[in-house]
Amino acid sequence: MIITDPPYVTDDSLDLYAALADFALDVLPTGAALVTMTDDELLPDVLSVMRRERLKYRGVVCWRYESVPLGRDFDRNRFLHWKPVVVHHRDGWAGAKWTTTIVNSKRPDRSLHAWQQDTEGFRQLVLRFSEPGQVVCDPFAGSGTTGVAALMEHRKYLGADVDAEAIEQFRERLTRPTA
Numbered sequence: 001m002i003i004t005d006p007p008y009v010t011d012d013s014l015d016l017y018a019a020l021a022d023f024a025l026d027v028l029p030t031g032a033a034l035v036t037m038t039d040d041e042l043l044p045d046v047l048s049v050m051r052r053e054r055l056k057y058r059g060v061v062c063w064r065y066e067s068v069p070l071g072r073d074f075d076r077n078r079f080l081h082w083k084p085v086v087v088h089h090r091d092g093w094a095g096a097k098w099t100t101t102i103v104n105s106k107r108p109d110r111s112l113h114a115w116q117q118d119t120e121g122f123r124q125l126v127l128r129f130s131e132p133g134q135v136v137c138d139p140f141a142g143s144g145t146t147g148v149a150a151l152m153e154h155r156k157y158l159g160a161d162v163d164a165e166a167i168e169q170f171r172e173r174l175t176r177p178t179a
Contacts, residue, residue, distance in 0.1 A: 001130045002028065003150075005037040005117055006140045013042065014049050016140075021050040021088075023139060028090040033129035036086050037063065037117070043084050056092045061085040062102045063121060085125065099128040122149035130155055144170025 002024055006016045017036070024034040034055065038046045047057070064082045085103065089096060105121035126149045130136055136150035141159030147170060150157040157174070161167050 001033040001035065001126075001134065002137045002139070003033075003035040003122065003125050003129070003146050004138045004140045005142070005146075008037075008039045008042050008046075014045055017046050018049040020139065021052050021055055024088070024090060025052060025054055027137065030091045031094060031096070032090050033058075033093075033096075034088040034090070035061075035125055035129055038084055038086060040082075040084055043086070046086060050086070050088065054091050055088045056090075058087040058089055058093055058096070059101065061087060061099075061125070064102055064104055066104050066106060087129070097128070117145050119145050119148050119152075122146050123153055126150050126153045126155060141170050142166050144173045147174050 002020075004020070006020060007013060008017075010016075017038070020034070020036060028034065036046075043060070051057075061084070062082050063085050065080075103121045103124045105118040122145050126136055126146075130150075130153075132154040133156070135156045135158055136146060138146035138157075138159045139161075141147065141161040142163075143166060144159060147157040147159050151174065159170060161170070
């Protein structure tokens with residue numbers, strides 16, 4: 001599976017989501033999941049740029065922050081308590097297991113990376129959309145939260161990032177997978 005949290009506050013974010021969809025079609029086996037976080041304001045555009053005939057949209061999982069709002073959206077006068085996680089499967093999802101549409105997450109730990117997320121939330125996604133021994137890929141690895149979650153759940157992990165400093169951080173972090 002691919003599970004990732006691409007940057008969505010950059011000018012090229014929609015291009016990154018389109019490239020991610022193409023990458024998923026190139027590397028995922030039939031039935032495997034592409035699970036990607038986004039921002040609710042971008043959700044319609046993300047769904048549009050990721051549309052591919054062989055990449056079947058399964059739905060959105062609500063990543064819900066349990067205790068406190070993530071921040072304030074001053075443009076739309078609201079507090080942010082959730083973000084969408086978009087789920088696709090390559091060539092459909094025959095045989096996919098039943099899953100719930102909510103992930104309860106703690107406040108994200110931003111100590112290693114500006115966009116770092118809660119490891120427990122990613123463990124929930126890994127458990128729902130992959131099986132032990134399978135490969136979990138994160139092409140926007142950042143500080144390695146997906147990798148830590150994958151290793152904790154007995155999956156193999158493959159991560160990449162364009163930021164050399166982030167790569168060093170996640171390499172060190174993966175040597176201690178309880179982090």
